[in-house]
Amino acid sequence: MPVHLHDTGPAGPYVRACDKPYLIRCSDDGGMIVYILGGFLGSGKTTFLKTVTRHYLDSGKKVAILVNEMGDIGVDGSTLRSEGFKAVELPDGCICCTLTQSLFEAVAGIKEEIDPDVFIVEPTGLALPQKVRDTIVSTGTDVKDIRIIGIVDVPRFDIFLERKKEFFLEQISESDIILVNKADGQSAEKVEGVLSFLKDLYDVPALVVSGKTLEGVDRFLEALR
Amino acid sequence: MKTSAEMAGGTAVGFKGRIRGFNADAERRLGDMLMAIGRWAESETGAMIGHIKMSVSTDTGGITLNLTDLSEGVLHHGTLRPTREAEFHIMAALTDVDRSELEHEIMHAMDDSGVFLDFDHRGHSHDHTHDHDHDHEHVHDENCGCGCRVDVQDEESKSPEEDEEEPRGRCCRRKYDFR
Numbered sequence: 001m002p003v004h005l006h007d008t009g010p011a012g013p014y015v016r017a018c019d020k021p022y023l024i025r026c027s028d029d030g031g032m033i034v035y036i037l038g039g040f041l042g043s044g045k046t047t048f049l050k051t052v053t054r055h056y057l058d059s060g061k062k063v064a065i066l067v068n069e070m071g072d073i074g075v076d077g078s079t080l081r082s083e084g085f086k087a088v089e090l091p092d093g094c095i096c097c098t099l100t101q102s103l104f105e106a107v108a109g110i111k112e113e114i115d116p117d118v119f120i121v122e123p124t125g126l127a128l129p130q131k132v133r134d135t136i137v138s139t140g141t142d143v144k145d146i147r148i149i150g151i152v153d154v155p156r157f158d159i160f161l162e163r164k165k166e167f168f169l170e171q172i173s174e175s176d177i178i179l180v181n182k183a184d185g186q187s188a189e190k191v192e193g194v195l196s197f198l199k200d201l202y203d204v205p206a207l208v209v210s211g212k213t214l215e216g217v218d219r220f221l222e223a224l225r
Numbered sequence: 226m227k228t229s230a231e232m233a234g235g236t237a238v239g240f241k242g243r244i245r246g247f248n249a250d251a252e253r254r255l256g257d258m259l260m261a262i263g264r265w266a267e268s269e270t271g272a273m274i275g276h277i278k279m280s281v282s283t284d285t286g287g288i289t290l291n292l293t294d295l296s297e298g299v300l301h302h303g304t305l306r307p308t309r310e311a312e313f314h315i316m317a318a319l320t321d322v323d324r325s326e327l328e329h330e331i332m333h334a335m336d337d338s339g340v341f342l343d344f345d346h347r348g349h350s351h352d353h354t355h356d357h358d359h360d361h362e363h364v365h366d367e368n369c370g371c372g373c374r375v376d377v378q379d380e381e382s383k384s385p386e387e388d389e390e391e392p393r394g395r396c397c398r399r400k401y402d403f404r
Binding site for chain 1: 228229230232233234235236237238239240241272274275276278279280282286287289293294297312314315316317318319320321
């Protein structure tokens, strides 16, 4: 696993947290928890974004959301806002590469204006979430913990491997937890095959879930605690 | 240095605008519209890899339509009562397709949907052109008067009714009115 060390942010107590191979600025009495939802196009990131958000809102936490769209017009930002979520949308590019400066500014703005307990970021399905994490860390914002939730799509797992293997594997390579999504309606063999493939490559927990039937979602939310 | 989208071979296109006369029939047609875009992507690349999303909303509610898997079809979420006017957003993020062609295909799908969709041209870089096999290009909404529209129409004119109509150019696989 590649090591990312950041010491370019504002001066402060940078520490290793949660055995992560990178440094974050930690404060015991505050700091937000950051979740970055990684996964290819259509893997179910937005569904889990809502699931995680509702979970924390129900627990009385203040949650801020940032969604990123590759195109100049997005759908999720307006939908989330119409559903009552506090969502910031960064369209027309990718926050892992072409919009890193916008992400940098957005994180600072969200911390200052909303100061959330939990900050959830949904990059585009064409982003590398580890780069998003690196940019957030480099802002020097107080972060209690930062985790990448990788999401893979069981029904289309084989075609992603066949057509986009290098990118697909890179995209989930630094996940702290992997959700094996859309398992409902799939054969046990297929789901096992995906799990076994992931376990061979990555030494992180992989949970079988379904955003549609909510199977496994409780276990996932428990894992976040 | 490549962007992540370039690494993945992906591109995205979006439009927003107003929909006039939303009801259950319009919702069904919008679902068909997303399927048409998805089938086009599949025909281009052998498999639709990516997603196509649409939202239709008013102050009182909204729906989202989501297509990620052609065999599963379009998933509909939310509810929206019939309304005279609503806002829509549509976006497609797909791999291995040409951005201009995707933009083009979405426009045609909207045209063909049978739903009144007035899309906002703001930020729309829809400068795709159509060469009609004779070293000449048209841009949508352009009436350049080059005469080639007539040539195309001549090739197409099969019925007397069409002959009486103002000549039209042909965009891709179908006739398209450039007026």
